[in-house]
Amino acid sequence: xxxxxxxxxxxxxxxxxxxxxxxxxxxxASDYFIWYxxxxxxxxxxxxxxxxxxxxxxxxxxxxxxxxxxKHLSLQIAATQPGDSAVxxxxxxxxxxxxxxxxxxxxxxxxxx
Amino acid sequence: DAGVIQSxxxxxxxxxxxxxxxxxxxxxxxxxxxxxxxxMRGLELLIYFNNNVPIDDSGMPEDRxxxxxxxxxxxxxxxQPSEPRDSAVxxxxxxxxxxxxxxFFGQGTRLTVV
Numbered sequence: 393x394x395x396x397x398x399x400x401x402x403x404x405x406x407x408x409x410x411x412x413x414x415x416x417x418x419x420x421a422s423d424y425f426i427w428y429x430x431x432x433x434x435x436x437x438x439x440x441x442x443x444x445x446x447x448x449x450x451x452x453x454x455x456x457x458x459x460x461x462x463k464h465l466s467l468q469i470a471a472t473q474p475g476d477s478a479v480x481x482x483x484x485x486x487x488x489x490x491x492x493x494x495x496x497x498x499x500x501x502x503x504x505x
Numbered sequence: 506d507a508g509v510i511q512s513x514x515x516x517x518x519x520x521x522x523x524x525x526x527x528x529x530x531x532x533x534x535x536x537x538x539x540x541x542x543x544x545m546r547g548l549e550l551l552i553y554f555n556n557n558v559p560i561d562d563s564g565m566p567e568d569r570x571x572x573x574x575x576x577x578x579x580x581x582x583x584x585q586p587s588e589p590r591d592s593a594v595x596x597x598x599x600x601x602x603x604x605x606x607x608x609f610f611g612q613g614t615r616l617t618v619v
Binding site for chain 2: 491
């Protein structure tokens, strides 16, 4: 989920388990959503995206689910690996404003053996 | 391609000094974005350019911040004078034809103002 302030919400999972990271977005007019992964000392890296006319999209080991009714987005990571440890951000883009993304505050994923 | 290149990676400066952050976007990309990241506010868009022209600078905190893109392969973000509250990680990102959606981020510049 989302939080504001100094402490990111943290999800701790065991290697091999599935992870679910949640995001509540703010604007019902947003038409496009992206999940980014940010490793320590690096910039955000694109993972997967979804348009508002879809409710599910799958990639390699990742699935994004979109629930527009409650303005909720989730990222599912199958068979979580140590290399998945990072901060994950959702981002939304408003209809008619293709050039701007609004980022969530992020969730830290920790994978332990 | 080497990706988006930012320099310096780390900058420590004294309050009141001018700071210039540099960015080389991916060759051929027509959008360039400057973001600031802090624990309190997360990732914030400061300004972005399309074909070297500033399109939206509404995220620039105040007049102390300015950004330029003199050509397609170089952009600067300048803070003058710098203040401790400017301490953050500044990211540059570039994209081709998709606006912010297809942006590739640089490694960032960690700025500390003491």
